[in-house]
Amino acid sequence: MLLEVSDLHVEFRTRDGVAHAVNGVSYAVDAGQTLAVLGESGSGKSVTAQAIMGILDMPPGRITGGRVLFRGRDLLTLKEEERRRIRGAGLAMIFQDALSALNPVMTVGDQLGEMFVVHRGASRRAARARAVELMERVRIPAAAQRVRDYPHQFSGGMRQRIMIAMALALEPDLIIADEPTTALDVTVQAQVMDLLAELRREYDMGLILITHDLGVVADVADKIAVMYAGRIVEQAPVHELYRRPAHPYTRGLLESIPRLDHKGRELYAIKGLPPSLTRIPPGCAFHPRCPMAREVCRTDVPPLYEVSPTRGSACHFWRECLDGHAVDGPDRARA
Amino acid sequence: MPDQQPFEQPGEPRGPVAGTGTGGAMDLAASEAAGLAPDPGGPAPGGPAGRPRSLWSDAWHDLRRNPVFLLSALVICFLILIALWPSLIAPGNPLQCDLARAQDGPRPGHPFGYDGQGCDVYTRTVHGARASVTVGVCATLGVAVLGSVLGGLAGFFGGAWDAVLSRITDIFFAIPVVLGGLVLLSVITSSTVWPVVGFIVLLGWPQISRIARGAVITAKQHDYVQAARALGASNTRILLRHIAPNAVAPVIVVATIALGTYIALEATLSFLGVGLKPPSVSWGIEISAASPYVRNAPHALLWPAGALAVTVLAFIMLGDAVRDALDPKLR
Amino acid sequence: MGRYVARRLLQMIPVFVGATLLIFLMVNVMGDPVAGLCGERACDTATAAQLKREFGLDKPVWQQYATYMGNVFTGDFGTAFNGQPVLELMSTAFPVTIRLTLVAIVLEVVVGVALGVVTGLRRGRPVDTAVLLATLVVIAVPTFVTGLLLQLLLGVKWGWVRPSVPPQATLDQLILPGLVLASVSLAYVTRLTRTSLAENRRADYVRTAVAKGLPRRRVVVRHLLRNSLIPVVTFIGTDIGALMGGAIVTERIFNIHGVGYQLYQGILRQNTQTVVGFVTVLVLVFLVANLLVDLLYAVLDPRIRYA
Numbered sequence: 002m003l004l005e006v007s008d009l010h011v012e013f014r015t016r017d018g019v020a021h022a023v024n025g026v027s028y029a030v031d032a033g034q035t036l037a038v039l040g041e042s043g044s045g046k047s048v049t050a051q052a053i054m055g056i057l058d059m060p061p062g063r064i065t066g067g068r069v070l071f072r073g074r075d076l077l078t079l080k081e082e083e084r085r086r087i088r089g090a091g092l093a094m095i096f097q098d099a100l101s102a103l104n105p106v107m108t109v110g111d112q113l114g115e116m117f118v119v120h121r122g123a124s125r126r127a128a129r130a131r132a133v134e135l136m137e138r139v140r141i142p143a144a145a146q147r148v149r150d151y152p153h154q155f156s157g158g159m160r161q162r163i164m165i166a167m168a169l170a171l172e173p174d175l176i177i178a179d180e181p182t183t184a185l186d187v188t189v190q191a192q193v194m195d196l197l198a199e200l201r202r203e204y205d206m207g208l209i210l211i212t213h214d215l216g217v218v219a220d221v222a223d224k225i226a227v228m229y230a231g232r233i234v235e236q237a238p239v240h241e242l243y244r245r246p247a248h249p250y251t252r253g254l255l256e257s258i259p260r261l262d263h264k265g266r267e268l269y270a271i272k273g274l275p276p277s278l279t280r281i282p283p284g285c286a287f288h289p290r291c292p293m294a295r296e297v298c299r300t301d302v303p304p305l306y307e308v309s310p311t312r313g314s315a316c317h318f319w320r321e322c323l324d325g326h327a328v329d330g331p332d333r334a335r336a
Numbered sequence: 337m338p339d340q341q342p343f344e345q346p347g348e349p350r351g352p353v354a355g356t357g358t359g360g361a362m363d364l365a366a367s368e369a370a371g372l373a374p375d376p377g378g379p380a381p382g383g384p385a386g387r388p389r390s391l392w393s394d395a396w397h398d399l400r401r402n403p404v405f406l407l408s409a410l411v412i413c414f415l416i417l418i419a420l421w422p423s424l425i426a427p428g429n430p431l432q433c434d435l436a437r438a439q440d441g442p443r444p445g446h447p448f449g450y451d452g453q454g455c456d457v458y459t460r461t462v463h464g465a466r467a468s469v470t471v472g473v474c475a476t477l478g479v480a481v482l483g484s485v486l487g488g489l490a491g492f493f494g495g496a497w498d499a500v501l502s503r504i505t506d507i508f509f510a511i512p513v514v515l516g517g518l519v520l521l522s523v524i525t526s527s528t529v530w531p532v533v534g535f536i537v538l539l540g541w542p543q544i545s546r547i548a549r550g551a552v553i554t555a556k557q558h559d560y561v562q563a564a565r566a567l568g569a570s571n572t573r574i575l576l577r578h579i580a581p582n583a584v585a586p587v588i589v590v591a592t593i594a595l596g597t598y599i600a601l602e603a604t605l606s607f608l609g610v611g612l613k614p615p616s617v618s619w620g621i622e623i624s625a626a627s628p629y630v631r632n633a634p635h636a637l638l639w640p641a642g643a644l645a646v647t648v649l650a651f652i653m654l655g656d657a658v659r660d661a662l663d664p665k666l667r
Numbered sequence: 668m669g670r671y672v673a674r675r676l677l678q679m680i681p682v683f684v685g686a687t688l689l690i691f692l693m694v695n696v697m698g699d700p701v702a703g704l705c706g707e708r709a710c711d712t713a714t715a716a717q718l719k720r721e722f723g724l725d726k727p728v729w730q731q732y733a734t735y736m737g738n739v740f741t742g743d744f745g746t747a748f749n750g751q752p753v754l755e756l757m758s759t760a761f762p763v764t765i766r767l768t769l770v771a772i773v774l775e776v777v778v779g780v781a782l783g784v785v786t787g788l789r790r791g792r793p794v795d796t797a798v799l800l801a802t803l804v805v806i807a808v809p810t811f812v813t814g815l816l817l818q819l820l821l822g823v824k825w826g827w828v829r830p831s832v833p834p835q836a837t838l839d840q841l842i843l844p845g846l847v848l849a850s851v852s853l854a855y856v857t858r859l860t861r862t863s864l865a866e867n868r869r870a871d872y873v874r875t876a877v878a879k880g881l882p883r884r885r886v887v888v889r890h891l892l893r894n895s896l897i898p899v900v901t902f903i904g905t906d907i908g909a910l911m912g913g914a915i916v917t918e919r920i921f922n923i924h925g926v927g928y929q930l931y932q933g934i935l936r937q938n939t940q941t942v943v944g945f946v947t948v949l950v951l952v953f954l955v956a957n958l959l960v961d962l963l964y965a966v967l968d969p970r971i972r973y974a
Contacts, residue, residue, distance in 0.1 A: 054878055055877075056874050056877050058869065085880050085881075085882060086880060087880070088877070088878055088880035089880030089881075090880060093878070093879075094875075094878045096871060096874070096875060098871065101870070101871040102874070102875045103872055103875065104872040104875070104876070104890050104894070105872065105969070105970055106893055106894055106897075106968055106969060106970075107889075107893070115879065115881065115889075116880075119880065119881050119882070119885065120880060151969040151970070153969070153970050167875075503678075503681050503682060503685070504685070506682045506685075507681075507682050507685035507689060510682055510683075510685075510686040510908070510950045510953050510954065511686055511690065511912075511946070511950070512908070512911075512912020512913060512915075512949065513912075514912065514913060514916065515912050515915060515930060515946065515949075516690075516693070518930070518931065518934045519690060519693045519942065520693055522934050522935060522937075523937070596807065600807070601809075603809050603811075604809050604810070604811055604916060607809075607916070608915070608916070608919070608931070623811070623812060623815075627815050630815060630819055631819065631823055634819065637812075641808070641812045644808075644809065645804070645807050645809075645812070646807075648806075648807040648808070648809070649803060649807035652803060652806060652807055653803065
């Protein structure tokens with residue numbers, strides 16, 4: 002395994018008490034594999050990624066348990082200097098909003114070249130040349146001229162390409178992309194996503210794709226982990242999950258996608274709001290919103306049941322869910 | 337923001353502490369439940385369901401627990417009390433002096449000693465609070481009213497009036513305050529506080545007007561103001577109901593901090609001989625009178641200077657605490 | 668760029684005229700300009716009238732102002748009533764004040780920014796709290812009190828520095844007065860740097876820099892500081908004018924015969940030409956400093972363009 006996160010716990014001290022952002026998350030990514038992490042904002046998907054990268058704000062954040070094995074070494078126990086060398090070179094990250102994630106007062110060339118200067122000891126000129134190469138790789142027109150431009154002089158899509166180029170610079174083994182297309186126009190989203198998928202294939206890297214957009218996931222991911230209130234509620238190969246969700250939350254997400262063949266019908270929406278992380282409900286965190294909730298859901302935290310060797314679901318009643326029973330509303334159950 | 341204007345801010349002369357307005361803090365006011373993943377250290381993830389917090393109640397909630405706020409508020413209350421009734425704690429007559437005791441140190445019943453004229457330093461320090469507090473409070477009220485009306489209207493209506501007002505504030509910012517005070521006050525012989533108050537209002541309003549203008553422009557761009565306008569609300573109604581409540585926060589913060597600096601300014605002008613004049617009793621006059629013989633009788637300078645410093649500090653800290661409470665971004 | 672500068676220069680004209688006119692009016696209308704000419708006694712009416720004619724003071728104020736400004740632009744700042752050309756006063760007064768301001772600015776930049784960086788990076792630690800408290804005290808205690816106390820302690824009691832400064836003061840003799848002059852601004856620079864650093868420390872681009880695997884030093888210096896110091900630089904720039912005007916108090920305490928001293932004397936003696944002459948130069952310095960700051964701002968922050 003390239004990356005193996007097991008039983009990770011992260012909490013934040015806030016004015017209103019301790020927020021339990023990540024509560025025992027485990028997932029794994031192999032070289033060449035794409036894992037999509039799906040969840041609403043506040044589900045802990047980004048915090049998990051930040052803990053893996055080692056860029057969590059501490060304090061107020063605190064990692065209270067778990068391991069992050071990268072190529073067999075536990076990142077959480079490494080010395081800061083060793084971790085720093087892995088960041089960017091072995092493990093890179095693409096952020097959501099490239100405009101704020103790029104330094105506004107440095108040229109993109111300097112920001113790209115910096116990777117080679119710091120990690121590879123390249124000269125300024127060599128670094129500049131590599132920066133131009135990278136920009137050409139992500140298909141930025143007139144790269145040789147634009148290398149001297151500042152981030153604000155690029156369009157949103159071009160800026161995100163520069164983010165991608167920066168992550169690719171040292172050909173890392175694993176890239177974490179945190180909502181890489183959310184801030185972009187819909188027309189540009191697909192282009193950037195395709196580019197990312199293509200480059201991932203080319204470099205044979207692992208990719209963790211964090212998103213709240215089910216539509217983005219289907220084409221590029223191999224497997225999906227769905228997160229809710231700091232836990233993974235369902236994990237499955239992408240097509241199996243789409244065909245037969247094994248958790249009512251996943252089912253709710255899938256049914257709230259507008260579909261052309263369901264035209265004219267009322268769109269399904271999961272009722273209620275996600276819980277505050279300082280007051281996660283006891284038992285299954287999803288039970289107040291769950292159409293299948295029963296007494297046991299209020300008291301017992303469901304473990305991640307093994308649905309099949311490649312699938313898991315944290316629902317006491319995953320069998321019923323898988324069979325499509327007991328979802329409220331007559332027409333909504335999908336055969 | 338490719339065509340942003342280069343920082344049209346020649347002035348904000350003495351106040352980056354004061355100046356950092358409360359710009360977009362209001363957006364954070366009704367921070368709803370849940371979502372906190374990207375910035376868990378940020379504004380609190382709302383209260384329990386159904387308890388919406390407004391900017392002001394949130395700020396008050398913070399302030400009540402802030403020791404800095406409580407301490408400075410306590411000091412200020414005490415100051416106001418002795419400014420109103422100095423004889424509560426200093427029954428003596430501040431004008432009754434005995435030259436034979438000039439520059440003497442402390443003795444029973446006269447804990448601060450005597451100044452160069454043989455007056456009791458304790459009595460004069462306590463009685464000096466009235467002048468400082470009067471100048472501070474009156475000047476701040478004047479500045480706040482004049483500045484926020486002029487600046488607010490300029491920000492709201494824009495156009496020619498705004499341009500003219502901006503130039504006028506530029507002019508005032510170009511004149512060093514102490515210098516203006518010297519010129520204007522050097523010919524006035526009145527020994528009351530009113531010339532000083534008038535002068536501070538005259539030269540102080542541009543600072544507030546600039547803040548108010550900025551705050552109103554920010555508030556004007558909020559969606560609910562646009563909505564009110566679209567629904568046909570009158571200018572007066574929009575200004576009073578929607579903009580003023582949101583623009584008033586930065587003005588209050590800056591005015592509180594300015595109050596402290598105005599008290600210091602009065603003392604400085606008195607030190608230069610153009611502020612209050614004897615027989616008024618004020619800290620600035622005391623310090624000025626004590627400075628020539630400070631080597632022999634430092635206590636005559638230190639006590640009024642200490643009182644002055646504590647007062648100014650209390651107002652600045654109060655303003656700081658209020659600003660922090662109103663602007664959660666800075667935490 | 669050229670067009671922007673031209674526009675700014677044009678905008679400066681009304682401000683310049685307004686500020687100088689304001690001072691001119693204040694001095695003329697508020698006081699009687701010939702009152703200070705006959706020694707301690709008031710002048711008798713005949714002498715006063717004659718003096719007024721001599722100096723053109725019987726004409727309307729706007730005409731006086733126009734005449735005066737006309738002369739200024741030919742390099743003639745007029746004469747003080749004691750017969751000394753104002754220009755001559757300036758040539759002795761400005762050098763020492765400029766040196767004083769220079770010392771103050773250097774202290775402000777070096778000490779203020781250093782303290783701001785130290786506290787900004789160690790928020791909440793003892794050193795942060797201590798420095799923050801110290802800046803509050805410095806801001807709260809008026810400059811003239813700080814000055815008197817430092818003069819008393821360092822100059823008189825401990826004898827480290829000379830309590831007053833000769834007219835030909837060298838830079839090292841100006842360190843204490845410079846520190847006093849800079850004190851409040853220095854405290855502001857510290858706090859501004861600290862706040863700016865703290866605001867930027869959580870910025871996304873800093874997180875990116877960390878995620879790139881840059882060493883902490885490089886993250887702080889190349890990414891965090893570069894962005895955080897932009898507002899600080901602009902503050903220091905706009906402060907130049909304020910410092911020169913604020914020299915009145917400092918120069919009085921340390922008995923420095925600079926701009927502040929001449930202005931103080933001029934005002935007390937209601938010497939119009941001296942006061943207006945010096946203020947004119949100060950306003951010019953202020954305006955030019957502000958223009959330079961705006962230009963510098965655009966150099967530091969490429970997002971700003973001249974419109």
